[in-house]
Amino acid sequence: MSSAAPPEALLGDVTRDALAELLLATADDEFVIGFWDSEWTGIAPMLEEDVAMSSIAQDEIGHARALYELLAETTHDDPDRIAFGRPADAFRHAALMNHPRTDWAFTVARRFLYEHADAVRLEALARSSHERLAGLAGKMRREESYHRMHADAWLQRLAEAGGEARKRLTAALQRLWPDADAVFTPLSGEPELLASGVLAEPLAALHGRWRARVRPTLERLSLPVGGDGAPPPDGRTRRTDDFRWLHGEFTMVAGSEEGATW
Amino acid sequence: MVAASVEIRLAAAWNALADVNDPEIPTVSVVDLGVIRTVAFSSDGRTLEIELMPTFVGCPAVDVMRDEITAKLSALGIADEVRVALSFVEAWTSERITARGRERLRRSGFAPPVPQGRIPPDRDPLDELAVLPIASCPYCGSRNTTLENPFGPTLCRAIYYCAACRQPFEQFKTV
Known part of the structure; x- marks a missing residue:
């Protein structure tokens, strides 16, 4: 099978470390947003949204699992240990995912900013020289098209509703924009990723494309558009008490009986 | 090891796969769903290797399918070992569902x-x-x-x- 060629046969040590950094950052984004949004199960504003948000969250956690498995093969680790056996400060998700679920408008604002950032990133990863990462990203893109439609539809709905809905949406976008930039915070191994073609384009270029993509929608709805600043250097290392609480929740079962299987 | 030719053993494997159904939609087999990408023997002929393409990356039914495929093919006695690997080399798309699979979906x-x-x-x-x-x-x-x-x-x-x-x-x- 052509897919059986292990990445380590093709990559040097430095590039392998850089690949691990990229996989961890991407997987942690998907994992943490999946856990926050899974909290809507049972309490979303309407039944359809209960089903939709549960399904979206399950997709994201599934994407994280596949990425953790690829990472575990690269670093000879165990995917469950990576997901549930790390301290909170070892997570590398973007600051955008540090915030709690909050209210529906906040969730919609975050999903809108993230879905488009994720789409831009997946397009680049689908062109990766790393065959298996490219294949996985290509598959994830097809599923994410449903998420994007969902986020776009809700952004418009809340913006056009006016009143409290629009007020909360506007405040959430203002609060979240600088942390959404952090999806594109440069990785320390980026030069190696670019040289090896694992990453087809610099994150700075993807950052620009993301802004160009969300701006027309936000302007059409007269919603705030964030500044043109560079992503914060600590965008993937800053952790909050909100995240530490979530980390306690999602590691609770695995942590209660180390090594247990079910 | 059974002496049957590779072709005969592979045909037996595909036949057995046609009896493994999607646990979430039990009237459609994994073959009709188009989730089996390849069925092949390792170069020494001892290991039967299956590439399984999940319909959705996060599909929780994949683990069940994987176990059932392993059990069913192991029971045939045509290989020393059966290995089922998930593959994302190409994306599974809904175009891969066969005409029979589409008809069975509709009937259920x-x-x-x-x-x-x-x-x-x-x-x-x-x-x-x-x-x-x-x-x-x-x-x-x-x-x-x-x-x-x-x-x-x-x-x-x-x-x-x-x-x-x-x-x-x-x-x-x-x-």
Whole structure:
């Protein structure tokens, strides 16, 4: 099978470390947003949204699992240990995912900013020289098209509703924009990723494309558009008490009986 | 090791796979679902290697399918070992469901996915997948249907309503 060629046969040590950094950052984004949004199960504003948000969250956690498995093969680790056996400060998700679920408008604002950032990133990863990462990203893109439609539809709905809905949406976008930039915070191994073609384009270029993509929608709805600043250097290392609480929740079962299987 | 030729052993493997069903939609086999990418023997002929393509990356039924495939093929006694590996080398798309699979979906109350040939050539299929409004009612055949929710009870299912026979129904998502 052509897919059986292990990445380590093709990559040097430095590039392998850089690949691990990229996989961890991407997987942690998907994992943490999946856990926050899974909290809507049972309490979303309407039944359809209960089903939709549960399904979206399950997709994201599934994407994280596949990425953790690829990472575990690269670093000879165990995917469950990576997901549930790390301290909170070892997570590398973007600051955008540090915030709690909050209210529906906040969730919609975050999903809108993230879905488009994720789409831009997946397009680049689908062109990766790393065959298996490219294949996985290509598959994830097809599923994410449903998420994007969902986020776009809700952004418009809340913006056009006016009143409290629009007020909360506007405040959430203002609060979240600088942390959404952090999806594109440069990785320390980026030069190696670019040289090896694992990453087809610099994150700075993807950052620009993301802004160009969300701006027309936000302007059409007269919603705030964030500044043109560079992503914060600590965008993937800053952790909050909100995240530490979530980390306690999602590691609770695995942590209660180390090594247990079910 | 059984002395049967590789061709005969592979045919036996495919036959057995036709009896393994999707645990979430038990009338459709993994073969008709198009999730089996390759079935091959290792170069020494001892290991039977299966490439399984999940319909959705996060599909929780994949582990069940994997176990059932391993058990069924191991029971045939045609290989020392059976290995089922997940593959994302190419994306599983709903185009991979066979004509028989589509018909079996329909008979069990699921509208089959929309053929992607209907997406206009000047549009990016990834932008269009999620908004394809067309699904024929699996009960009465009417196309007077509306998409109620692109997300359903499992990752691969969407919820529609038929205005002709006034029935809600599910569609296997176009992806």
